[in-house]
Amino acid sequence: MQDLKKSKRRMNANQMTNAFLSNEEAMDKDICDDLSRGCNKSNNNCPKPCPKECEQHNPCKQSNSHSHDHDCHHDCHNHKCEPCQLETGMDCVKNPCSNDQCCSPLNLSRFNTANAVPFAIETNRVFDTMQFQIFQDASASDGSQLYFIYDVENVNGNIPTGGFVSVKIDEVCFDFSEIEITPGNVTLEGFTVHPVEPEETLCESTFESFVCGERNSFCCAQGRGTPSKFRERGLQVEVSDLVLTLRGHCGCTQVTISAIPAFMDSQGNLVQCSCVGFRFNTLAAPICIPSSGMGITLRQNYQTKLSVSCVSNANVQKNCVEGKANYTVNIPGGIDLILCVQEIVSILRGEQIVVLGSSTPITPRIVDTFSRVCDFTSCGEESTSNQNNNSHSGCGCGCNR
Incomplete structure (x- = not known):
């Protein structure tokens, strides 16, 4: 279902372009889009969509036989191919589990005699x-x-x-x-x-x-x-x-x-x-x-x-x-x-x-179960301005409630 939604968004984005292409050209463009769907910008070995002039001379396009797949290596380096586009339609959160094997005790802030306050206590x-x-x-x-x-x-x-x-x-x-x-x-x-x-x-x-x-x-x-x-x-x-x-x-x-x-x-x-x-x-x-x-x-x-x-x-x-x-x-x-x-x-x-x-009291740790699951800090400073403007533009994690 998620793949169908992404394909639908992609088709809406390319609707105006496909209207001016023939049926064969639209099919070739969809194939190139599918090849670039899982691409990663940091991976140079990942296939890149080639322009139409490359596909016209591709020997793989001229044969339906799978026995010659190892010969299907078409050189498109002489043409300006579009880079792979990374899908941005998913939201990711950090795993809230903690792998810490040790813990830190309470760390009190330092003070000097200038800002110290005397306390009378009864103790052993x-x-x-x-x-x-x-x-x-x-x-x-x-x-x-x-x-x-x-x-x-x-x-x-x-x-x-x-x-x-x-x-x-x-x-x-x-x-x-x-x-x-x-x-x-x-x-x-x-x-x-x-x-x-x-x-x-x-x-x-x-x-x-x-x-x-x-x-x-x-x-x-x-x-x-x-x-x-x-x-x-x-x-x-x-x-x-x-x-x-x-x-x-x-x-x-x-x-x-x-x-x-x-x-x-x-x-x-x-x-x-x-x-x-x-x-x-x-x-x-x-x-x-x-x-x-x-x-x-x-x-x-x-x-x-x-x-x-x-x-x-x-x-x-x-x-x-x-x-x-x-x-x-x-x-x-x-x-x-x-x-x-x-x-x-x-x-x-x-x-x-x-x-x-x-004179400063000890500040206890805040146990906020909401922030452990719902982290809005990834929105950054832009989220603050978006909240003030009551807008979600530029913020992919939904900063406004």
């Missing part, structure tokens, strides 16, 4: 802070030794049949459903700590406790804090539904191996376990507490990351059973699963302070 000030960087080996949910059940998921290439071949492990990937952090028993030497129950939220990694302060006149007179010692006993982290994927190669053959955590039962059989645990030793370090005697907040923020120690080459054996390939996997050194934990412990003191800030 960090009085002292420290960071633990620790790691621990994995164990089964009951604390027993952790094993793995290996299985070959995919082999892209050929592996010799019979003996074991060595597969070099290139990378190890982790897939799990949840990481649950259970802080241990926290104490501050010389102070009383009251843990605050966290709200029922997912991905909880920040925990707070309220600490009753004690006034130290000697340190307070010097504007200094009271020394104390932070201890945390019994920190535990559990990872649910963990599956390891080992990707390696043997020559040009790509091999993918899955490793599922398991424990050994009383019969000596490996049983898959749905939870992997990490139990850490006591964490202890000195920390400074305000000496004013006011209550403070003890905040613990955790970040976790799964890792493994060096994994030796995997031995893979291929056997054919009833015409199907069957693989046996063995990792001589096993897999040492490790969880790295970064814990930031901060002492927060509530204060009323005055800060300098910009």
